[in-house]
Amino acid sequence: MPERNLEFGKYGARGIKGHEAVARRLDALAHFIATPVTQHRGLVARLHYLTRTDHARQAARAAGLTVTGRTMKAWLDGKRSPSAKNLQAIEVAYRTVRRHNVARYLLARLNREGRGTRVEFHPLNQSQVPRPRQRVIEYRTLNVRHWDRIVQAWAEDDDAALDDAWVNDATVDLGSQWGEYEYVTSIGFAA
Template identity: 40%
Template sequence: MAGRWMNLGQYNARGVRGADALGAGIENMVTGIHSPADTDRGIAARLRYLTASTAGYAAMERAGVTVTPRTLFAWLAEERMPNAANRRRLDAAYWDLRRHNVAADLKRRLAVRGGTRVEIDPVDQTAVDRRHRRDLATRRLTVRPRHWNAAVDAWLADDDEALDAVWDDVIHDLGSDYDSYSYISSLGWHA
């Protein structure tokens, strides 16, 4: 991570690590079932999605869903409802599988036309005394496909260090003041 903001907040500046904003932005692109996991409809939809592939069964296993085939068939037939703990596990398994299934599509969407244009808003300095404020402006740049591929891979693996390295590569394109964007107030794009 770039180090210019090592004591972020010392003068009341507010922001988040750029890598965290990048990961959150990718996460927000993942859509899925809108019905909550504690409803009959929501759990039925999750079960259909998870039981449609061997990857779904693997996701359930990773999430700790361990039931007999008889119980699983009863859930699928909606004869029985999973208990609260299993509903949480099924929801976690659903989102885990969903993230893995959409990763390739995210890379494709973000790499269209040579990369996706992002807008980086600098840290919020409204509470910082004027003499300590830095002259920072909203920056716009095109993030290249190689960065997006690495960012999606790091996000999928929950690898904060790799995501931080990707963010450092991205802001390096800002020139001499890239280090001022280690922490930001927001990051936005449309893909």
């Protein structure tokens, strides 16, 4: 297995790490609330999501949202507004709880009872690289059958574990060309 890129972009190539593209795609599949937390509608939607069950309230506390029920009610009624620090805590708690709630569902959809999901690798952008230094990198597809570690690392928001899982469980199956797809413009899959 080749070593990882140490000086990516030195000659003008552009792209993002493959695991970051996968995290973005999984975030899109999780269907987070679109309205920002800074608007009252987005704040209320997140607070309702975090307070509708005992399990959600416990997970929100574990994720760092530690305010009293009275304060929460004042926020929901619009009588008070949370500080910037609390808005950030609400957003982090919401994303953490949402990821944990949809992880099992996404895992079942992606694994598809052992059949896996077809993944599209869109190569990095070499338009700014001088012609003699450009490589021929083609669009590739691969059927990824084991999503367990990838989805678990995504749900825990562990960037290093997601990178390791993505490389060792997915891109290594590209064979000797896997290093060409460490950086990509995007990763596509449907679940």
